[in-house]
Amino acid sequence: MSGNNVRGPTSALTEFLRESGITATTIARRGRNANRTEQQNEEPGAGPSNSNEDESNEAGGSTRRAIDTAGYASDNLDEEDTESQPKKRRVNKADSAKQKRGKGKKAKKDDDEDYEDEDEDAYTALSKSMWTNVGSSSSKPPVGSFETCARCEAQFTVTKYTMAAVPPPGFLCHKCAKASGADPFKKPVVPRKRKPAVGRRNVVSFEDRKFPSLVSLCVQLISKHINDVEAFGDIGAANLDRIIRALCRNRSLTPENVKLFYGAGNTELTFYDATTLIPDSLCSLAYLNPNLTSLRIDFCGRINNDVVKTWSTALPALTRLELLGPYLVRPPAWIQFFETHPQLQGLTDLRLKEIGKLDDSFLDHIKTMAKLTYLDLSDPAESLSEEGLIALLSVIGPNLTEIDLSNHKLLSDDFLKEGLQPHMARIRSLVLNGLPLLTDAGGAALFEACDNEKMVLNSLSSLVVKSSATLPSTPSYSMQVVCSRS
Amino acid sequence: MSGKDKADPNEDWVRIVSNDGYSFLVKRKVALRSGTLKAMLSEDVNFAEAASKTCEVQERAAVTQLFVEYLVHKTTYEGAPPKEEIPEFMDRIQPQMALELLVAADYLEV
Numbered sequence: 001m002s003g004n005n006v007r008g009p010t011s012a013l014t015e016f017l018r019e020s021g022i023t024a025t026t027i028a029r030r031g032r033n034a035n036r037t038e039q040q041n042e043e044p045g046a047g048p049s050n051s052n053e054d055e056s057n058e059a060g061g062s063t064r065r066a067i068d069t070a071g072y073a074s075d076n077l078d079e080e081d082t083e084s085q086p087k088k089r090r091v092n093k094a095d096s097a098k099q100k101r102g103k104g105k106k107a108k109k110d111d112d113e114d115y116e117d118e119d120e121d122a123y124t125a126l127s128k129s130m131w132t133n134v135g136s137s138s139s140k141p142p143v144g145s146f147e148t149c150a151r152c153e154a155q156f157t158v159t160k161y162t163m164a165a166v167p168p169p170g171f172l173c174h175k176c177a178k179a180s181g182a183d184p185f186k187k188p189v190v191p192r193k194r195k196p197a198v199g200r201r202n203v204v205s206f207e208d209r210k211f212p213s214l215v216s217l218c219v220q221l222i223s224k225h226i227n228d229v230e231a232f233g234d235i236g237a238a239n240l241d242r243i244i245r246a247l248c249r250n251r252s253l254t255p256e257n258v259k260l261f262y263g264a265g266n267t268e269l270t271f272y273d274a275t276t277l278i279p280d281s282l283c284s285l286a287y288l289n290p291n292l293t294s295l296r297i298d299f300c301g302r303i304n305n306d307v308v309k310t311w312s313t314a315l316p317a318l319t320r321l322e323l324l325g326p327y328l329v330r331p332p333a334w335i336q337f338f339e340t341h342p343q344l345q346g347l348t349d350l351r352l353k354e355i356g357k358l359d360d361s362f363l364d365h366i367k368t369m370a371k372l373t374y375l376d377l378s379d380p381a382e383s384l385s386e387e388g389l390i391a392l393l394s395v396i397g398p399n400l401t402e403i404d405l406s407n408h409k410l411l412s413d414d415f416l417k418e419g420l421q422p423h424m425a426r427i428r429s430l431v432l433n434g435l436p437l438l439t440d441a442g443g444a445a446l447f448e449a450c451d452n453e454k455m456v457l458n459s460l461s462s463l464v465v466k467s468s469a470t471l472p473s474t475p476s477y478s479m480q481v482v483c484s485r486s
Numbered sequence: 487m488s489g490k491d492k493a494d495p496n497e498d499w500v501r502i503v504s505n506d507g508y509s510f511l512v513k514r515k516v517a518l519r520s521g522t523l524k525a526m527l528s529e530d531v532n533f534a535e536a537a538s539k540t541c542e543v544q545e546r547a548a549v550t551q552l553f554v555e556y557l558v559h560k561t562t563y564e565g566a567p568p569k570e571e572i573p574e575f576m577d578r579i580q581p582q583m584a585l586e587l588l589v590a591a592d593y594l595e596v
Contacts, residue, residue: 215594218588246592
């Protein structure tokens, strides 16, 4: 059984029999059991019906019982009823042993014909001759055995080319087979297979007909000639950014073409979408752009510890670094990086946007950054507390010029009054999106109290502006965007 | 020509001008393949371009020509039957033009 794990396609009948647990092996075993039953029955008092009572028989019958419990009990029950049945079976077997031994090539074919129409699969199941006791008189004897020719009655050795006599029964020796006109070496006709449907219907793929855009054509062309940098001519610093923009917009900045934009002459570099850049190309960025002072990489999720460690040994002139989403980098790498770049240590700009774990414990650390002028703590998962932010601004507020505290839902008018108002004089940019607790009156009080000509009120969307009272009638500052949603 | 416009707005001609003064006359439906030109020529907003049917493209003639060629190429072959062989447009672009054309194509939305 264990050798039959791999099975070819089978007919419906074979499948049914297999599901019912009927296989040639089962049948064979049943036959063996029958023998054994008979033997056991010959022993006095060893009948299967009372085997439970008879302890002495335990060892002898154990094999059989194991087989019984394996699911063939019903077969044996039948057999036990009539003692003559196993005997009969044996006789049968003995009689037809000769015919049964082989796979019964012809008989098998005859049997198959019933359902050959509905299934063209080759019949590969185990021999059925064990249970189909139909007179397999014409089944071919095994190769190598002796047989008497049906025509000339001479003895001959059966080979794989031996042919059955027409009309049956019997087989023909090689001579007679040739004389009868049939070609014994003719290969058996392979059942004709159905033509695969693919050839007949040609489905027009839409993808094939889709035109690549001119942008993607250019990107393809650049990738194709990337090793021939000279072919692209001189890029020039002004065009560099435009080209990077165009590439990034299509997420086509790849490890291959990014080399175009590396150069010792670069002082500023911005990659707007570095999704496809692998750590290696980000490492080589540091070595190939030694004079960078400002580096910005958006969607830099593939920056890892190794990249930052490489950067630690390079980029000596860097004064500004802006990364969007470097979430694979761990603290030790950052610490090493800042130790090797002392010029970056007094942080002036800090953006912790969309930091899910932002909480009040961050504030104590931010308080120590005395040089901060730009602070963005927007869009946290949980709002920071009003008291914590007021305390923070009381420390770092005097230097701040830009601040974004969007979506800190706990902030109310008290924060405007106590936190922001004392420092409004220096603030140039204020973003307070999504603060549902703010009121008109609170906003009006804040803006009336300040007189700052430089201020750019970036956005106050979601600030509930019930009337125009929030905003002074004659603003002394320029307003870029004032969104209101009531 | 003005009489024709009324009959079929997609059959009139528009002028595409490069920044060094070369003009390219194309059918309107060809020009509309470019998102930027489509916006320029849109009747709804009444830009000067729509009124004069002239679009200035801030690229030199060589680049503009390739860009116009691509628009025509796309218009010609987009509706082509499946069996028809479509010439590879990429073969027409010289590598040294690729970057310039990329920036132009990005701006012109093609």
